[in-house]
Amino acid sequence: MFRKAQGCCRVAASKRLAKCLLRPLQPAQERGSIPPRISPGGGLCPVNNLVSSPTSAPSAGRQGKRVALFATCLVDTMRPTIGFAAAKLLEDAGCIVEVPSQTCCGQPAYNSGDRKTAKALALQMIAEFERFDYVVVPSGSCGGMIIKHYPELFAGDPNLAGRAERLAAKTFELISFLTGVLGITGVSATFDGTVTYHDSCSGLRELGIQSQPRQLLASVQGLRLVEMKDNDVCCGFGGTFAVKYSEISDKIVTEKSNNVEASEAGTLLAGDLGCLLNMAGKLSRQGSKVEVRHIAEVLAGITDTPAIGKAAPAQEVTP
Amino acid sequence: MTAHSTTKQFKSNATRAIADTQLTGNLKAVRQNFIDKRAKAAHELPEFEALRENAKEIKNHTLAHLDLYLEKYEAKVTETGGHVHFARDAEEARKIALEICRKVGAKTVTKGKSMITEEVGLNAYLEANGVTPVETDLGEYIIQLRGEAPSHIIAPAVHLNKAQIESDFRRVHTHLDPARDLTEKTALLTEARAVLREQFLIADVGITGANFLIAETGTSIIVTNEGNGDLTQILPKVHIVMASIEKMVPTLEDVSQILRLLARSATGQEMSVYTTLSTGPKRSGDVDGPEEYHVIILDNGRSAMLGGEFQDMLRCIRCAACMNHCPVYHQIGGHAYGWIYPGPMGSVLTPSLIGVDEAGHLPNASTFCGRCESVCPMKIPLPKMMRHWREREFERNLNPAVARYGLGFWAFFARRPKLYSLATRLAMKMMKLASRGKGSFRSLPGVGAWTKHRDLAVPEGETFQAKWKNARRG
Ligand code: SF4
Numbered sequence: 187m188f189r190k191a192q193g194c195c196r197v198a199a200s201k202r203l204a205k206c207l208l209r210p211l212q213p214a215q216e217r218g219s220i221p222p223r224i225s226p227g228g229g230l231c232p233v234n235n236l237v238s239s240p241t242s243a244p245s246a247g248r249q250g251k252r253v254a255l256f257a258t259c260l261v262d263t264m265r266p267t268i269g270f271a272a273a274k275l276l277e278d279a280g281c282i283v284e285v286p287s288q289t290c291c292g293q294p295a296y297n298s299g300d301r302k303t304a305k306a307l308a309l310q311m312i313a314e315f316e317r318f319d320y321v322v323v324p325s326g327s328c329g330g331m332i333i334k335h336y337p338e339l340f341a342g343d344p345n346l347a348g349r350a351e352r353l354a355a356k357t358f359e360l361i362s363f364l365t366g367v368l369g370i371t372g373v374s375a376t377f378d379g380t381v382t383y384h385d386s387c388s389g390l391r392e393l394g395i396q397s398q399p400r401q402l403l404a405s406v407q408g409l410r411l412v413e414m415k416d417n418d419v420c421c422g423f424g425g426t427f428a429v430k431y432s433e434i435s436d437k438i439v440t441e442k443s444n445n446v447e448a449s450e451a452g453t454l455l456a457g458d459l460g461c462l463l464n465m466a467g468k469l470s471r472q473g474s475k476v477e478v479r480h481i482a483e484v485l486a487g488i489t490d491t492p493a494i495g496k497a498a499p500a501q502e503v504t505p
Numbered sequence: 506m507t508a509h510s511t512t513k514q515f516k517s518n519a520t521r522a523i524a525d526t527q528l529t530g531n532l533k534a535v536r537q538n539f540i541d542k543r544a545k546a547a548h549e550l551p552e553f554e555a556l557r558e559n560a561k562e563i564k565n566h567t568l569a570h571l572d573l574y575l576e577k578y579e580a581k582v583t584e585t586g587g588h589v590h591f592a593r594d595a596e597e598a599r600k601i602a603l604e605i606c607r608k609v610g611a612k613t614v615t616k617g618k619s620m621i622t623e624e625v626g627l628n629a630y631l632e633a634n635g636v637t638p639v640e641t642d643l644g645e646y647i648i649q650l651r652g653e654a655p656s657h658i659i660a661p662a663v664h665l666n667k668a669q670i671e672s673d674f675r676r677v678h679t680h681l682d683p684a685r686d687l688t689e690k691t692a693l694l695t696e697a698r699a700v701l702r703e704q705f706l707i708a709d710v711g712i713t714g715a716n717f718l719i720a721e722t723g724t725s726i727i728v729t730n731e732g733n734g735d736l737t738q739i740l741p742k743v744h745i746v747m748a749s750i751e752k753m754v755p756t757l758e759d760v761s762q763i764l765r766l767l768a769r770s771a772t773g774q775e776m777s778v779y780t781t782l783s784t785g786p787k788r789s790g791d792v793d794g795p796e797e798y799h800v801i802i803l804d805n806g807r808s809a810m811l812g813g814e815f816q817d818m819l820r821c822i823r824c825a826a827c828m829n830h831c832p833v834y835h836q837i838g839g840h841a842y843g844w845i846y847p848g849p850m851g852s853v854l855t856p857s858l859i860g861v862d863e864a865g866h867l868p869n870a871s872t873f874c875g876r877c878e879s880v881c882p883m884k885i886p887l888p889k890m891m892r893h894w895r896e897r898e899f900e901r902n903l904n905p906a907v908a909r910y911g912l913g914f915w916a917f918f919a920r921r922p923k924l925y926s927l928a929t930r931l932a933m934k935m936m937k938l939a940s941r942g943k944g945s946f947r948s949l950p951g952v953g954a955w956t957k958h959r960d961l962a963v964p965e966g967e968t969f970q971a972k973w974k975n976a977r978r979g
Contacts, residue, residue, distance in 0.1 A: 257969045259919075263929050264962065266969035273973075285973045287926075289919040295912060297873060299895030299904070303916040310920065338889075387874035420832045424872025429954035430908070431870050434519055436958035437529075437836040438872075467959030470945045495962035497944035 253281040254318035256311070256357075258328045259290040260459040261480075265494065268459060271486035272324040272360050278486075279368045286314045291323075293331040297425055301339070308336050309346070312353050320367070321357040324482050325458045326389020329359035334392050359389055360482060361457055365398040372405025375487035380410045382451035383481070384442070384465065385418040386458035399457060399481050406484060414449035416441070421456075423464040435464075443468040446476055453493070455481045466494040507595040507805065508626040508654070510859055512843030515866035522837040531666045532838050535657070539829035542773025543880065556766050561884045563759045564751075564820035568811060574720040574753045575802070581723025585785030587798035595625035598803045602627060602712065602745055605799055606636050609743055611709035615701075617727060617734035618642035619714025620658055620823060621747050621803055624845045624858075627712070638712075639704045641733035643697050650677050656839030658846065659771050659825040664838045667693065701733070711737040711795070715748035716767065716822065718800070721756040724784040725800060728767060728777045735781050744783065744795035749803045751819035763822060766882035770824040806858045814893045818853045820883040825850075827877035827887060833870055842867060849877035849887040856894050865903050868894035930968050937966035 253276050257269040273283045292307030311332065315321045323329040333354045340350040364370040383403065389395040396418075403411050422428065422438025429435075442465055446454050454469070454476055456462050466478035477493035492498045511518060522528055547553045567574055579589040592598035598621075606614060614631060616622065616638050628638045628649070640649040644661040648654065650673045655661030662670070671687045674696055687693055713734050715725040725746045727734045738744045754760045768774040787794030810816055828834040828848025839847030844855050844864065852867040861868075868891035877887045898904050918925040940946060945960035955961055 262969040263933050264964045266965055266967060266972050269969035269973065285970060287922045288970065289922050289925045292919075295916060297892060297895070298908065298912055299892065299897070299899030300912060300916070301896055301899075303912070303920075306920055307916075310922070387872070387876070391875040391879050420872050420874035420876065422832065422872060424874070426908070427870070427872045429952070431516070431519070431833075432954040432958055433523055434833055434836050434870065435872075437523055438832050439959065463962055464959065466962055467945065467955070470960040470962075471947075471958070491965070492944060495945040495960060497942060 251281045251319045253283050253320045253322050254315050255283050255285050256288055256291070256315065256321055256323045256328065256332075257285065258323060258325045258459065259288075260463070261324060262288065264463065265459060265480070267488060267491045268324050268480040268482055271480065271482035271488045272322065274486040274488065275360070275364060275373070275482060276322060279364065279370060281320075281368075284318070286318075288314065291328045291331045293328060293335075294425055296331065296335060296339070305339055308332075308339055308350065312336070312346075312349050315357075316349060316353050319356065320363065321353065322360050322363045323357065324360040324480065325460075326359045326386050326393050326395055327458050327460060329357060330388040330392035332357045333359075359393055359395060359457065361399045361402065361485075362393060362395050365401060371401065373402055373485045373487075374405075374407075375485055376407040377409040377453075377484050377487075377489065379408070379452045380412055380450065381453040381455050381484070382412050382414045382446060382449040383417065384414075384421060384446075384454060384456040384461060386456050386461045387420050389457050390418055395457065399455075402485055403455070403481070409484070412449050412451050414445045414451070416445055421461045421465050423461045425460065428464060436468075439464055439468040443472055443474065447472075447474060451476065453477045453479060453484075455479055455484060457481050462494055470495045507624055507859065508845055510844040510855075510863055512855060512859070512864040512867060515841065515843055515870060518841035518843055519837045519870075522841045527666070527669075528664055528838055529836070531664055532835060535660075535663055535829055536835060538660075538663075539772065539826075543770055543826060543829070544773075546769035546773040546775065550765070550769065553766070553769070556762055557882055557884055560763045560766055560822075560882060561820060563754065563763065564883060567753050567755055567759075568751065568816060568819055571750065571753060571808075571811065574755055575750065578718055578720040578723055578753060581720065582785065582798075582800055583723075585723050585798075586788070587723065587785045587800060590799060590801045592801050592803045592805075594805050595803075598625045598747060598801050598805070599627055599630040601799075601801050602747065603631060603634055603636065605743060605745055605797075606631065606710050609709055609797075611636055611743070613704060613708045614638045614710045614712055615641050615704055615708040615737045615741065616645070617711070617713035617729065617737040618645050618661070619712070619747060620655070620845060621714050621749055622712060623655060624749075624805065625747070625803065627747070639701070639708070641701050641705070641737050642729070643694060643731060643733075646697055646701065647673060650674075654840065654845065656847065657825060657828065658823050658848075658850075664840065705736045705740050708737075708741045710743040710745060711739075711741040712745045712747060713738050715746050715752050715800075717754045717760050717763070718746075718748055718752045718802075719754055719757055719760055722784055724757075724782050726760065726764075727781050727783075728764070728779070729781070730772075730774075730778045732779055735779060738781070738783055738795065739793050742795055743797040743799070744786070746783070746798075746800045747803065748800065749805065750807050751821070763882075767822055767824055770826040770880065770882040810857050815853065815857050815890055817885050818850070818857065818890060820885055821850055821854070822883060823850075824882055826880040826882065827885075830876045830880050832872065832874060832876070849891070850885075853885075853887055853890040853894070856897075861894055861897055861901075862903065865894075865898050868892075868898075869904070926968070926970060930971055933964045933966060933968055936964050 261268045276283045292304040296304035336350040337354050340346040421442045422435040462478055469476050479493050582589050590601045631638045640646045647662040647670055656664040713727050716728045717726040768777045786798040827850050831848050834848040842851050846854050855867055856864040871891050873888045875888055918928050940963035945962050948956045
């Protein structure tokens, strides 16, 4: 009896702790709200702010597609803003966005040689996401995992190969989904400043994402894109590489941040949060003023949250 | 035993390399000299991509029938008056070479550039047995003076600058007039040529590698830019070719396709300055050529790669494009890899040849950026094969315990979405609280390897999934 009572106490205490820690940190009036959708006109924007090319996919064809957003574990935990930006871009294009239960695509295990865990996580993804028309991922790296590596992981497995391939076939990285599947040629967001764009490796080399983000960026009012030197060279992140071989990684990212600085852009964009955290971390350590954001934030016009690694401006004290 | 390896100390090798500012400065040449030129050469050849596909198929076919082509090759070489020797490992290869040298009473051996002779540690062995090897490729000559191994498979001395080379020349070439200007590259070349010319004339045996062995004709091919390889194989009485089994190509037609890729991928040239074909010894009526022609074909672990997940690596034609484009190689250079073959190709090949227990770091020291595979003329899936090595290491518990436990801990949660959601929500809240309003952590317990070099952005505080649920509930 005693033991049980003690157990209960412990459960109660941990529940209190969880409740306290899980309480939203924002002021009450913002609790539960998503970042506001500001259109260039200024108001809340329920209307489509995307422009599609007359020659590409007819808009009727993309209306009402059920799109599962796989935010990726990094976006889920570190920067939800990117998830909301992705959702906004998709919804503005007429998609019905859902966010199924999700953890991780399994890439860290896969690249660490742990196929068993990678398969278990892949299977978890397949089971949760296969019922949708499309799966969209705001990351070339995690997108590449599902698109290129899931089929490889289950190749020769009569029960799962087909399912892995079918999921791969309907999975897309966000930007290439907007341009390639939905036929979007522009957005109606505004961004006042000069940006430079880093081509993250998996997106670039596994999925061929290079012109698409630049095409959409070109449509953002007020935005000027300057290319930095070696924009298609790795930033040195490489998942666990950044901690396992941190010195080498540091040398690589230092070159990257120097190139970013030399471009004189005020903002660095890329399509993968892993790379962004790496580059933002280095720029921050170097005392750089450059702001770092995921490209979806700019395309969706959600740039009122502090840039990656930057503090929120000090709140005004109201008497 | 093959050449000495320090791959186990890869991390400290890399640390040393990174701290060596002279080295890292010199390494900039890799990027400056090769990347743009390769891109231009590939771009200017409309059929470049089609050739890559063909080349891959040619090599795949050859590897699938390697036994037949080796037999055919041997028969052809014998028919043309040459000798083929098969060496199972480095020791056998060295012994065969020494025996050939001894038979003709050789004192001096000139050598063309050959990674295979580096692999088997031939120079040290010959020297220990009273035969003096003289490297005649300029880069190889320089590193021989320094007692170093090549740091790059086509530019062995790329880790050095002109001033370092000049001081080595002055140290060894004691005849040099101190007043003589050696600051220019051409002056260094002239000096090396003058010294090497004598060696070419007195050499009893010439040893070269081979870029290709052609089964159809029993021919070996070397591809060079300095012409030293030609003098090495034509002037002495005996020519020894030492090459590994995967150099085999069925026909001249096949090799001519792959040759169109080789120099373009390596140096951005359409063709290298010399492409020299050798078939057998000098025939009656030939004006020059060796009296004896020997080919030592080395296995040294390669046949074990056939039919397995690393077979594709045997398509490699040693163009070095992978290392020229590798961000890791750019930072640390070739010596840090600790054995003969650096860069991405080495990270796959080295564990195959000297064991993953020894070379376990190499396939891990990659960001998987995929640039190597994208430029490899033979379309070798280098990252995929590095991953296969990581799988082997994982299966055998060879990777560090910290990494294994970390991965296991994370996987435990990732496989339980509800628990994961709770845990990540708690963790993010705690991180946010710990940040005290700052945007980044300068240090954080547990992620020191990250924060040693860069800040860590503070998470927004709530997870996306939780926020989304809240928002959509209205
Ligand atoms: S792996 Fe490919 S790129 Fe690297 S040396 Fe071999 S053929 Fe060239």
